[in-house]
Amino acid sequence: MIQFAAVNKYYGDFHVLKDINLKIEKGEVVVVIGPSGSGKSTMLRCINRLESITDGKLTINNTEVNDKKTDINQLRRNIGMVFQHFNLYPHKTVLENITIAPIMVLKQTKEEAEKTAMYFLEKVGIPDKANSYPSQLSGGQQQRVAIARGLAMKPDIMLFDEPTSALDPEMIGEVLDVMKALAKEGMTMVVVTHEMGFAKEVADRIIFMDHGQILEQAKPAEFYANPKEERARLFLSRILNH
Amino acid sequence: MIDLSILINNLDTYLEGFKNTVLSSIIALIGSFILGVIIAIFRISPLKPLNWIGTAYVEFIRNIPLLIITFFFFIGLPALGLTLSGFVAGTIALAIYTASFIAEAIRAGIQSVPKGQMEAARSSGLTYLQTMTKIILPQAIKIVIPPIGNQFINLVKNSSILGIVAGLDLMYFGDIVSSTTFVTFDVYIFVALFYLVLTIPLSLGVGYLEKRLARNH
Numbered sequence: 299m300i301q302f303a304a305v306n307k308y309y310g311d312f313h314v315l316k317d318i319n320l321k322i323e324k325g326e327v328v329v330v331i332g333p334s335g336s337g338k339s340t341m342l343r344c345i346n347r348l349e350s351i352t353d354g355k356l357t358i359n360n361t362e363v364n365d366k367k368t369d370i371n372q373l374r375r376n377i378g379m380v381f382q383h384f385n386l387y388p389h390k391t392v393l394e395n396i397t398i399a400p401i402m403v404l405k406q407t408k409e410e411a412e413k414t415a416m417y418f419l420e421k422v423g424i425p426d427k428a429n430s431y432p433s434q435l436s437g438g439q440q441q442r443v444a445i446a447r448g449l450a451m452k453p454d455i456m457l458f459d460e461p462t463s464a465l466d467p468e469m470i471g472e473v474l475d476v477m478k479a480l481a482k483e484g485m486t487m488v489v490v491t492h493e494m495g496f497a498k499e500v501a502d503r504i505i506f507m508d509h510g511q512i513l514e515q516a517k518p519a520e521f522y523a524n525p526k527e528e529r530a531r532l533f534l535s536r537i538l539n540h
Numbered sequence: 541m542i543d544l545s546i547l548i549n550n551l552d553t554y555l556e557g558f559k560n561t562v563l564s565s566i567i568a569l570i571g572s573f574i575l576g577v578i579i580a581i582f583r584i585s586p587l588k589p590l591n592w593i594g595t596a597y598v599e600f601i602r603n604i605p606l607l608i609i610t611f612f613f614f615i616g617l618p619a620l621g622l623t624l625s626g627f628v629a630g631t632i633a634l635a636i637y638t639a640s641f642i643a644e645a646i647r648a649g650i651q652s653v654p655k656g657q658m659e660a661a662r663s664s665g666l667t668y669l670q671t672m673t674k675i676i677l678p679q680a681i682k683i684v685i686p687p688i689g690n691q692f693i694n695l696v697k698n699s700s701i702l703g704i705v706a707g708l709d710l711m712y713f714g715d716i717v718s719s720t721t722f723v724t725f726d727v728y729i730f731v732a733l734f735y736l737v738l739t740i741p742l743s744l745g746v747g748y749l750e751k752r753l754a755r756n757h
Contacts, residue, residue, distance in 0.1 A: 346663050375665040385660035389678050398674065399664035444660075451664060 305354030316510040329497040332507035378448025382460040386432040418446035438469030458489040557713030571635035576642025601640040609633040614705040630702035649684035689746030
């Protein structure tokens, strides 16, 4: 479904992504971990072309993401994205936040879009907040709205860029629960996170990155029990033993 | 004491000037706003040539005295074969000059909307134009209103530049009243009061808008 083939990316002289080769199948839940600055978020953001790649080939369902002929807006419809800082539209209500793209991009009627929005708000557990503004919600609630906003486009893929990093500890659980449910339903998910519990429980595959490279790919049980790479071992010992 | 009879005896002259100041200000206000929006769009455009034009406009115009721009239209253009009245030359200069400040205010407002807003909207499939009109500009407008309001107040005051090029505005007729009555201080006090009649409501209006927009999320 998503395929990186020898992908490189530079910011000027800085080599952010080094020879990335990665294939993600439909329905797979892939969790990307690694120290900060390792290129995880950049790699994720290449998938919907929030970042462009310097060379190599990146395809989604056999469509080349960086091809000039690719209609990027068409491609992005099928890829939901959840950000670290939620990025809800502060001047719009929760309902409007969720319905704007379905109405403007998918040309749904307002009624249709609102029905779908309510369905997903129920799903993330906050239908009562439909008419609130983002500023009236807690961080955890805002992030759940952001997930509902992504799902309302009925995407094939959901990208999560450190979705719990900006949350107070007591709100992390509610967001992870929504993500776990989504994973169990068979959504294709790429998740950049530091939540090891989540990774262990729902990931089909863990990807460990450092200095712009994918150093290790393994099933969670395997990865946590016996990381092959020295740097992965070091990283794990740092975040697990405290 | 200020001599009220000066105002009463010359009321028609004052009002003629007041009318032209209002007219010039309104025309320049609309003109500078439209031009300012266009220049601001140039400045944030991803297209390099537009970018350069926008930057050049702002940097040139903003850093030249308004008086010189006015002289260009009033004295410079006739030398090239195009004669404009003082009113027209002054109003055009005012619009062109103020547009550079308005463009900067709008650009700053748009750029102060967090980058994540653009990213969230674009990643949901909205086009650049849809994102601008539905997500970015509605948020930028709240940030932009106070500085633009200040520019409009400045514009009304700067319209007194018309007095120098025989633009038939308040300042011009103030000079006339002064030279016919041989009174200076009192005459200009009334001129100042007429300006305040325009600028204080403008100022209050901007404050009101600011509060109202702050209340809406």
